[in-house]
Amino acid sequence: MQTALMVLVVMLLAGIVFGLILAYANKKFAVEVNPLIHLVEDALPKGQCGACGYAGCAAYAEAVVLNPDVPPNLCVPGKGPVADIVGELTGKAAPAVEPRIAHIKCAGSTEKAIAKYQYAGVEDCVAANLLQGGQKSCQYGCLGFGTCVKNCPFGAMTLLPSGLPHVDPEKCTGCGKCETVCPKNVIEMLPIGAKVSVNCNSKDKGAVAKKSCSAACLGCGLCAKNCQHGAIKIANNLAVVDPKICIANCDNPTCIAKCPTKAIEAVVKEPVVEKVAV
Amino acid sequence: MGEYLTLFISAVIVNNFVLTRFLGLCIFFGVSKNLSASLGMGMAVTAVITLSSTLAWLVYNLVLVPLHLTFLTTVVFVVLIASFVQLLEMVTKKCTPALYNMWGIYLLLIATNCVVLGVPLINVESNFSLGKSIVHTIGAGVGFGVAIVLMASLREKLRLADVPKALEGLGVAFILAGMLALSFLGFSGMISI
Numbered sequence: 001m002q003t004a005l006m007v008l009v010v011m012l013l014a015g016i017v018f019g020l021i022l023a024y025a026n027k028k029f030a031v032e033v034n035p036l037i038h039l040v041e042d043a044l045p046k047g048q049c050g051a052c053g054y055a056g057c058a059a060y061a062e063a064v065v066l067n068p069d070v071p072p073n074l075c076v077p078g079k080g081p082v083a084d085i086v087g088e089l090t091g092k093a094a095p096a097v098e099p100r101i102a103h104i105k106c107a108g109s110t111e112k113a114i115a116k117y118q119y120a121g122v123e124d125c126v127a128a129n130l131l132q133g134g135q136k137s138c139q140y141g142c143l144g145f146g147t148c149v150k151n152c153p154f155g156a157m158t159l160l161p162s163g164l165p166h167v168d169p170e171k172c173t174g175c176g177k178c179e180t181v182c183p184k185n186v187i188e189m190l191p192i193g194a195k196v197s198v199n200c201n202s203k204d205k206g207a208v209a210k211k212s213c214s215a216a217c218l219g220c221g222l223c224a225k226n227c228q229h230g231a232i233k234i235a236n237n238l239a240v241v242d243p244k245i246c247i248a249n250c251d252n253p254t255c256i257a258k259c260p261t262k263a264i265e266a267v268v269k270e271p272v273v274e275k276v277a278v
Numbered sequence: 279m280g281e282y283l284t285l286f287i288s289a290v291i292v293n294n295f296v297l298t299r300f301l302g303l304c305i306f307f308g309v310s311k312n313l314s315a316s317l318g319m320g321m322a323v324t325a326v327i328t329l330s331s332t333l334a335w336l337v338y339n340l341v342l343v344p345l346h347l348t349f350l351t352t353v354v355f356v357v358l359i360a361s362f363v364q365l366l367e368m369v370t371k372k373c374t375p376a377l378y379n380m381w382g383i384y385l386l387l388i389a390t391n392c393v394v395l396g397v398p399l400i401n402v403e404s405n406f407s408l409g410k411s412i413v414h415t416i417g418a419g420v421g422f423g424v425a426i427v428l429m430a431s432l433r434e435k436l437r438l439a440d441v442p443k444a445l446e447g448l449g450v451a452f453i454l455a456g457m458l459a460l461s462f463l464g465f466s467g468m469i470s471i
Contacts, residue, residue, distance in 0.1 A: 010347055014354060018361040025365050029372035127438050 036089060037065045043085040044075055047153045051076040051175035064090055076100070077154070077173030099192040100174035102157075102167045106142035106186050107199040107215035107263065109162035113138055114212050124150075129183040137212035140201040142186045148178035190267070194243035196253050200263045203236040210261075217263035223255035239264065282413045288469040289417025295393050296425040297455075297462040302393030306426055307451055309384070316430035320423025322384040324416065326366065327397050330359045331415040334398035335408055355398055363389040393422060428458060 041061035052074035054060040064070045064086060072092045073083035079099055087093060119128050119135035125147035128134045134143045144163035156171035157178065165178075179187045186201045198217055202209040206218035219237030231245035232255060241264075246253070255264050295301045302323070309319040334355050342348050367385050370378040388394055397418045401411040432454050441450050 006345065006347065007350060010341075010345065010350065011353070011357075014357055018357060022361055022364055022368075025368045029368040031371050122438060122440050124438070 034065055037061050040065055040086055040089050043078075043082060043089065045078050045082065045173075047077050047173070047175065049077060049153045049173075049175040049177050051173075051177070064092075068092075077175050079173070100176075100189040101169055101172045101192050102148075102174065102176070102178050102187055103190040103197055103267075104142055104165055104167070104187055105197075105199060105201040106140075106164065107265075108136065108138060108141040108213040109164055109215075110144070111162070112213055112215045113141055126181075126183045134184070138202055138204070138209070138216065140184060140186065140203060141213065143184060147181050147183070148187060151177055151181045153177055191243050191247065193247050194241075194267050195246045195250055196241055196255060196264050197267050198239050198241055198264055200238065203238055205237050209237070214261070215263060216261060217259075218261060220260065222258045222260065223264055226254045226258045228254075282410065284469055285410060286413050286417040286420075289414050290421040290424060291462070292465045292467075292469045294421040294425055294462050295396065295418050296422055297459040298466065299396070300459075301396045302391055302422055303455075305384075305387060305391060305393075306422075306429065306455070307448065308387075310426050310429040310433055310451075313427065313430045313434060316426045317423070319384050320419070320426050323388055323391075323393065323422050324419025326363060326385070326388050327394050327419050328412065328415050329366065330362045330394060331398035331401055332408070332412055333362060334358055335401060335406075335411050338398075338402045339408075351402065352395075352399065355395055359394055359398075360389050363394075393418070425458070429455065432458075 037058075038061075041058055044057040044061060046057050048056040050056065052060045054063055054074075060070075060074065064072055064074070072087040072090055075082050075086070076099075078086075114137040115135050116132065116137045117135055119131065121127055121131065123145050125134070125143040125145045128143050128145055133139050136143065142164055144159070144165070146157075146159040146165060149157040149159050149165050153175065154171050154173050156168045156173070157165050158168070160166050174189060174192075176189050179185075179189055184201070190197060200209075200213075200215065200217035202213070202216045204212070204216075206220060209216035209218055217237075217239050219234050219239065221234045221239075223239050224232040224234055227250075229245050229249040231242045231250065233240050233242075241255075253266065256266055289295070293299060296303065296306050305319060305323070310316050337354065337358060338348075338351060342351060342354065363385060367378075370385075397415050398411075401414060404414075406414060429451075433451060436450065436454070445453070
């Protein structure tokens with residue numbers, strides 16, 4: 001009986017002592033956290049994609065509240081609505097987010113692009129790239145093992161049977177994760193509304209490029225000569241389109257018809273209707 | 279001095295808490311996916327168990343033994359460690375925010391872990407002096423760190439390996455842990471305390 005009483009007293013005392021110490025420490029070591037940070041964090045989409053340049057949504061929320069130089073429109077997946085809410089909460093003017101979408105600069109499907117060897121390793125572009133730069137004869141093209149598909153935080157990409165990934169414009173938030181993971185740097189982020197896109201990444205000379213892939217851009221410069229707005233330049237045997245000039249000036253792209261290998265194509269995707277996040 | 283060194287090496291390698299005593303397996307598998315996280319975890323565990331087991335030793339020898347309540351050891355230690363980790367979290371958050379950012383998520387994971395409870399219990403059961411128990415605890419922490427860092431580097435390599443579909447993820451991790459434990463078995467009997 002006495003032992004039981006003793007146990008009761010000791011455990012009660014221990015509980016009270018630890019409780020008091022914790023309560024005291026809670027007051028003594030309280031760190032004031034700006035409650036705004038939590039509100040801002042709640043407004044963010046929580047994809048933790050890092051497109052804003054911070055480690056995650058919480059880190060960005062902290063930075064945007066505490067640092068007056070951090071703009072409220074850095075959240076690319078959140079687009080306009082989130083930027084508006086964050087701007088409103090932090091009292092910063094929110095310039096518009098430029099919506100963008102992932103675009104694969106390669107049309108070298110398994111039929112069009114010549115294979116250098118048969119790859120039978122791990123189904124991963126990074127692994128394939130380690131072996132002589134991948135199985136395709138073209139050093140610059142998409143390897144087609146879907147590393148971008150696996151890494152897309154929003155499930156916006158699918159690997160087509162042709163061996164090239166496809167971007168779902170409805171789901172793509174433009175976070176740019178795929179751009180980062182691609183070992184070939186064959187993915188670029190296009191502004192939504194871009195009229196034409198070059199579906200090739202080959203910097204080889206025309207003859208070499210053509211030998212490797214029938215869909216290659218030869219760097220012939222016909223498109224650049226035919227563009228009245230000067231939106232296309234040839235750099236390293238590859239046509240590069242400046243989408244800003246296209247969007248601002250061009251109604252009727254002439255470059256598409258002129259391309260001998262059909263490496264320049266119209267971007268058929270309609271601008272994505274922005275959905276307000278609930 | 280030699281005695282302490284023996285104790286330390288025994289705790290790190292021969293009686294490694296993860297690979298020969300199989301304590302702390304949950305964080306061992308949970309946080310060993312990449313090297314830097316596992317390093318942070320190893321350091322956090324070492325710090326927490328060193329401080330908490332010292333405290334536990336004091337409570338055991340100054341309170342529980344004189345009152346003849348040693349049968350309460352486990353319960354008292356659980357309460358002690360849980361509240362101590364909370365306290366540690368508050369203190370680091372206030373005084374060393376850099377350390378808190380590094381440990382933040384791991385600290386509370388540790389609060390109810392078996393390795394954190396197991397080390398002070400083994401300390402008092404072996405009747406270690408305060409000095410010995412501190413050395414033994416640091417050894418246990420370093421041993422945990424070694425094990426989790428080894429595991430994390432293996433699992434980083436594993437990402438590019440062709441693992442059979444059925445074993446992907448945790449399955450192959452368990453097999454690896456078994457092999458690691460087998461290799462640590464080679465040290466057994468080298469030191470007996």
